[in-house]
Amino acid sequence: MSQALALPNRRVEEWKYSDLARALGDAGFGEASARVEVTALPAGVETIELDQSVIPLWISAHYGKLKANNVGALSLAKTRSGVALHVAKGQVVAEPLRLAVTGEGHVRLLLVLEEGASLTLLEDFDPAGTRNAGFEIVLGANAELRHVRLAPASGAVQVEEVSLRLARDARYHGHFANFGAKLSRTELAIALEGEGSEAHLSGVTVLSGDAHADVTTQVTHAVGRTHSTQLFKKVVAGHGQAVYQGKVTVAKGADGADSRQTAKALLLSERAEADLKPELEILADDVKCAHGAAVGDLDTDSLFYLRARGIPEKEARHLLIHAFLEDALTDIAHDDLRETVRGAVSRALNEVVA
Amino acid sequence: MLDIKNLHVAVGGKEILNGLSLHVDAGQVHAIMGPNGSGKSTLSYVLAGRSGYEITEGSITYNGEDLAALPPEERAAKGVFLAMQYPVEIPGVTTMMFLKSSLNAQRRSRGESEMDAIGVLKTVRAKASALNISEDMLKRALNVGFSGGEKKRLEILQMALFEPKLAILDETDSGLDIDALRLVAEGVNGLRAPSRAMLVITHYQRLLDYIVPDRIHVLAKGRIVAEGGKELALELEAKGYEQIVKDAA
Numbered sequence: 001m002s003q004a005l006a007l008p009n010r011r012v013e014e015w016k017y018s019d020l021a022r023a024l025g026d027a028g029f030g031e032a033s034a035r036v037e038v039t040a041l042p043a044g045v046e047t048i049e050l051d052q053s054v055i056p057l058w059i060s061a062h063y064g065k066l067k068a069n070n071v072g073a074l075s076l077a078k079t080r081s082g083v084a085l086h087v088a089k090g091q092v093v094a095e096p097l098r099l100a101v102t103g104e105g106h107v108r109l110l111l112v113l114e115e116g117a118s119l120t121l122l123e124d125f126d127p128a129g130t131r132n133a134g135f136e137i138v139l140g141a142n143a144e145l146r147h148v149r150l151a152p153a154s155g156a157v158q159v160e161e162v163s164l165r166l167a168r169d170a171r172y173h174g175h176f177a178n179f180g181a182k183l184s185r186t187e188l189a190i191a192l193e194g195e196g197s198e199a200h201l202s203g204v205t206v207l208s209g210d211a212h213a214d215v216t217t218q219v220t221h222a223v224g225r226t227h228s229t230q231l232f233k234k235v236v237a238g239h240g241q242a243v244y245q246g247k248v249t250v251a252k253g254a255d256g257a258d259s260r261q262t263a264k265a266l267l268l269s270e271r272a273e274a275d276l277k278p279e280l281e282i283l284a285d286d287v288k289c290a291h292g293a294a295v296g297d298l299d300t301d302s303l304f305y306l307r308a309r310g311i312p313e314k315e316a317r318h319l320l321i322h323a324f325l326e327d328a329l330t331d332i333a334h335d336d337l338r339e340t341v342r343g344a345v346s347r348a349l350n351e352v353v354a
Numbered sequence: 355m356l357d358i359k360n361l362h363v364a365v366g367g368k369e370i371l372n373g374l375s376l377h378v379d380a381g382q383v384h385a386i387m388g389p390n391g392s393g394k395s396t397l398s399y400v401l402a403g404r405s406g407y408e409i410t411e412g413s414i415t416y417n418g419e420d421l422a423a424l425p426p427e428e429r430a431a432k433g434v435f436l437a438m439q440y441p442v443e444i445p446g447v448t449t450m451m452f453l454k455s456s457l458n459a460q461r462r463s464r465g466e467s468e469m470d471a472i473g474v475l476k477t478v479r480a481k482a483s484a485l486n487i488s489e490d491m492l493k494r495a496l497n498v499g500f501s502g503g504e505k506k507r508l509e510i511l512q513m514a515l516f517e518p519k520l521a522i523l524d525e526t527d528s529g530l531d532i533d534a535l536r537l538v539a540e541g542v543n544g545l546r547a548p549s550r551a552m553l554v555i556t557h558y559q560r561l562l563d564y565i566v567p568d569r570i571h572v573l574a575k576g577r578i579v580a581e582g583g584k585e586l587a588l589e590l591e592a593k594g595y596e597q598i599v600k601d602a603a
Binding site for chain 2: 299300301302303305306307308309310311313315316319320322323324325326327353
């Protein structure tokens with residue numbers, strides 16, 4: 001393995017809270033290839049396996065072109081397993097597309113929405129298997145993608161890098177529901193390249209036992225009149241560790257950029273840990289940027305209020321934790337997908353709240 | 355219904371109530387008046403079962419049962435209700451959902467069947483209109499963005515909905531203008547019943563013009579120092595707490 005593709009350890013600043021080299025041990029990610037299964041394919045979406053000998057122009061134009069971290073570069077170098085998906089210009093796909101990312105090893109995904117196209121995507125990240133997925137998403141002018149990623153609790157090391165570029169007036173809504181792994185890292189690299197483009201990121205994390213979940217985002221406002229919001233909520237019990245690192249960069253000249261990022265964690269035990277690190281780098285003059293992070297435990301006044309109204313302690317705790325997560329969940333615009341995530345959250349909370 | 359004997363309560367090691375005794379029968383409305391720091395809120399919290407309030411001596415008997423031995427949710431199910439001075443705001447839980455969860459939790463605890471969403475909605479609506487609580491308020495997150503008056507009206511709505519046997523109203527008049535006060539008082543008066551006892555805790559005599567008590571107790575330094583009929587409120591208003599406390603000593 002070349003030095004450039006060495007697995008990051010905690011001495012690398014961006015991986016300080018997620019020591020990938022240590023979690024993987026000597027075996028690393030190995031040489032195997034994981035898979036992507038299309039489990040629901042609505043009309044209007046073209047899908048192609050990446051390991052074809054003849055590939056269409058829309059793949060060669062975009063595949064492997066986006067900024068990647070070391071781990072993303074590794075999956076690019078190691079595999080051609082995975083799928084590419086394409087929605088043609090002006091095509092509005094009503095039904096959700098559903099993908100399952102499964103198996104062990106490296107895998108790649110490419111999704112291209114041409115100008116004015118619209119799609120809803122549910123990505124199921126299978127909990128079985130040590131896996132390194134690299135996902136590139138290209139949104140053409142005025143395209144819109146609603147993306148929900150669901151990662152159930154896993155005992156493996158699971159990494160995914162999602163890189164996006166957005167052209168003029170394109171809109172991305174991404175929700176990342178994560179229930180932890182031996183090491184779980186979701187890295188989102190978002191490039192707002194076209195004027196009027198916007199990215200709205202949200203996520204919920206519920207951890208128990210010694211689960212770990214790291215969401216790291218890098219949002220770049222490359223041009224003016226771009227808009228980004230981030231809202232990440234984490235509930236950590238047991239010995240769990242939740243990480244949020246969010247960096248927003250507003251490039252020189254990107255005047256009128258508007259960015260907000262919020263990360264909050266609720267710690268339910270003495271040994272639970274949350275590392276929240278929102279960060280801003282502003283090189284433009286006229287921007288509106290806000291960021292905040294807060295770590296706390298359940299509010300005793302609220303708990304007493306609910307119990308004084310007859311709600312037993314365990315139920316009251318459930319209610320307050322659901323309430324804490326609620327605004328991040330309502331960011332999921334699609335009703336069915338929101339209920340899917342809500343169901344997963346409820347099941348996870350049953351484990352967490354004794 | 356409620357029998358408090360020689361109650362001593364400490365908060366964080368500091369004694370706040372010291373030797374408070376009080377007896378309230380069903381059908382009666384008693385007022386507890388007292389200056390700031392006399393222990394009024396401590397009394398209301400210890401009756402509702404808030405943690406951090408340690409009973410070091412004495413007893414609280416409610417319908418023959420040791421109230422202090424019960425967790426707050428069981429007290430509520432057995433008919434103890436505290437209208438709080440500072441109702442909490444809970445973003446992420448709608449008022450309607452909160453009312454349904456509370457009502458059904460109490461019913462479950464008593465072995466009664468749960469009410470469905472439509473049943474709860476109908477019951478709540480019928481009681482809400484009398485308190486001028488809009489449909490919109492019920493849809494909003496619990497107490498979030500509510501005015502002081504709206505919060506207090508919602509407390510009274512809960513009292514009407516839960517139909518408690520013992521209702522404790524802690525400074526329900528604080529932060530209310532005269533119209534809101536009248537509305538809240540009407541709500542409370544409408545709930546006076548032979549089977550229900552009320553304990554109205556207040557700093558000012560003003561509320562007692564609207565909710566006329568059967569008996570008034572003056573609380574100072576953690577114990578009852580004077581008792582009397584409703585005319586005691588006027589005497590307090592005229593003389594001030596300091597004089598009454600001195601007279602009693």
